[in-house]
Amino acid sequence: MPEPVFSELIHRVKTHISVIYPELDAEKVTQRLLEIMRLDENTESPPNHKNHWSEQDVIAITYGNSLLRDGEKPLHTLHDFFKRHLTDTINSIHILPFYPYTSDDGFSVMDYSKVNDSLGDWVDVENISKEFRLMADLVINHCSSRSVWFENFKQGKDPGKDYFYTVPPETDTSLVVRPRTSPLLREVETPSGTQYVWCTFSHDQVDFDFHNIEVLYEFVKIIRLYLDMGVNIFRFDAVAFLWKELNTNCIHLPETHEAVRLLRTLVEHAVNDAVIISETNVPNHENLSYFGNGNEAHCVYNFSLPPLLLNTLITGSCRHLKRWLMSMPPPQVGTAYFNFIASHDGIGLRPAEGLLNDDELATLVNTVSLFGGKVSWRSANGINKPYELNISLFDALQGTHKGPDKHQVERFVCAHAIMLALEGIPGIYIHSLFGTHNDYARVENTSHNRSINRHQWQVDSLEAELDNKYSSHSKVFTRLKSLIQTRIRQPAFHPNAVQFTLQLGEQVFGFWRQSQNRSQSIFCIYNISDIEQNIPMAEINLIDTETWFDLISEQQITDLHGYLNLAPYQAVWLTNRKH
Template identity: 75%
Template structure:
């Protein structure tokens, strides 16, 4: 009897499996994966190159306990705060790890199937998903050393006995790339003898061994669970390190890319609108590889933007930012950049490698240190190099290389006006919405540099600050909300709309966006210096048959042959067609 022909879905899954696991039975694995995801051969194939986003999509990045209220679970407080203050402004939430964990503020997961009791329960996640597009972390490279799986590994029991990657101290590990200075291997005693477990990050974060098919099965079960509770955006945390081969650099290996394609295939057949975002804090050209051929990540983090924009606004020179913008390829339909300038982590410096030279990086590091920030380091061939800057973005923009000045809020708003207008989907860290300062007490309590930017607000205290018109938090919140509300109405700010960089010198950042139907143009111009700048309208090349309007400052441009004067850190969005 001849074998039944494979459906398109089965064929795709089998092809991925044959590449990743050439020595295993691909058909058997395929059927197991489809069963876990509750898919069958009649599942319709989603269309290629679909944009699951538009200009209305703004993602707020937050921990489940960033906002606290007595007698309430934090997830409920967060939900109520966003509905009260940001409904209609923010439509998506990246909820950072909400699972039981042992360290790294959630990224050492003890149990992927539970919501931490201290935050709430699955019903809170489901409720949030009804009001917001919900992004969750798939912490796929490693888990907590206090997880049941790792306890079983140490006892030689299933499940977990073979879940973790091990190596020998005698192996060739010289070229392994990782973002930490701690020892790579952790010695563990098991019934089979002493083993050395691979730890890309910390010894409390033990790396999975995806060569074992049982590990893949477990993560597909986790994905199915998250889909069932309404999660539709999957952030693949530290995915670049997923596959290891002794003797290689153990980053960006071919099996890792193929695994992302397999996971995407299964997710998008289960929920056509679902999106995968890869978190790969690496140099720019390596980061872009995770788009694949439009068949890997729907979105990649624009990791070079935070250090470049920070350097631009502190130095008062936009040459590096402008050069980088001109080299960035337009994202093809069905893919998009995920733009951010602050997050729960620090401002990564590896993505600035090749974009800023060593002297420029050293100057930036020294300035941030003077502004009260911290520096985290990595080991590069025995040499310690700065890996990331740990500081709240609001405090990072308190001045220039010359020192603090009076333009902190204006500089901070300028940074967000640039980010909100760039090609891509904007992600705004919750503490950027409020202009939160460095939290030194939290650093002291945790002894971790990243805690400086992980403040926990009392809802009552925050709302009091937001109601006070003299408070910096009020001023920041009001101005950022206004920018977002203007941005989300303009088709020229669609994440895939055309972008063209303007040449306006070193003190003015400029780019042109055009809507996909070519009816709306927006010229985005920013003074990134602490001195007033003037530019001739004719140099912007506005079409003189159209009526032009500045969306930010809400005024018409009467004379296209006059000069445009921008105060320090002022932003303008000039459009020929206003959408209200």
């Protein structure tokens, strides 16, 4: 007889399968899935509603080749740099797709089972996973049109001949939500005639057909391989589009959510502390749905934060950021927000829909254009709308909507001081650590807007900049490291610690965090304008029986009846307990 844990696992998987594939033999499919994941009577039950993270978790986001050294594989270079410069700062690394690919800087995967030879090999990946918690992408919606699977599709061979979603060319797809302006269908000749393959993103990114159970089996094999290689955190890329159904919008369908629940069940029984993060660049309320009932993604990308924070710092008003923060539900135990303000992609505007009006979005677009950025577009009901702002975050914060000014570094550090203190797990893009500028040469070379924020540093040149205390790169790196090192010592910055929004006017943004045992409070207060602000201490409501310190300046607050004077873009973390 199966052990009780295994019996419950079998029941849960069968239930998921019955919802997604009601026409299939759920017991047979379940048996196959458990075999692939190597789950049996000895499987241990994952802890219910447990946080697999703490205030010490900070994730660096990077490409495998963001750092280069002549004569050395980039994954080795990356590992070496992090060991020498960031072991006391960063404990987790998200390496963006490191597999063989054909386009989209890795997100058109040719072979999910291999490491791109130009980057290194699985040994390099495993070595990184031994010293840092490793996050990797599961590019689950589509693969490269030059993958073996798609080549087999074009030749009518297995595996692959029925792995891709096709529809007749006359199909009405007017309801389908699109993140791009390219035609949805790609015409392909096959032995059975002309087929029209669904391409949500580009014609080099052909969408899988998850109606075919064999596709699910393939991805479960991939997940098992990544777990074996030390991956502990999975980013489910573009998962919102996974399931297609005609006469629907083909996004966030019930089968998609059930598939996430199924994969979570399998993953957490295989490795109890593994984490799934859903990547759904959509309006805020849709994004939050991937928490499910605490049984889908452990974490969701906080996609509304980047455009709202950019809006705040270029306008000098935190009205929208404050309203949004007050509306965000606290995640239940075992789930968390994944906070970021810059990534390998641009600053998405869809997550700001309903939060910023058209004029405010236009101000963002115009300001980013003024600062040398690009704008990417999507098609919505036949109308092109701005989809994404492409610019390095450092250059995006070089001024306000009035133009560039002298506060670039302070404004940039302020943005990170906000993000690092918010409820959730912080993710910091590698180019934010260095204050990297727009890379126009790369855009010209690739003809892709997103390349503007995907610079490749020669390590020797980078380290020369970091050693020069007058360099903006050195100033940013030093100050962000200091902020992170302070953050990871504070229990009140646990991703699930209490958060309460403060009301300090439009030009001062603030919130209160309290540790889970209630022993530490931190009042996080920011001047988000280019004008000095003076806040009566009485408005902050500090308990006068406590001694208060600013964790950032390391100064004690001596007069609780006076004023808190904040220089432009100054951040303070006021606490009653220093750690």
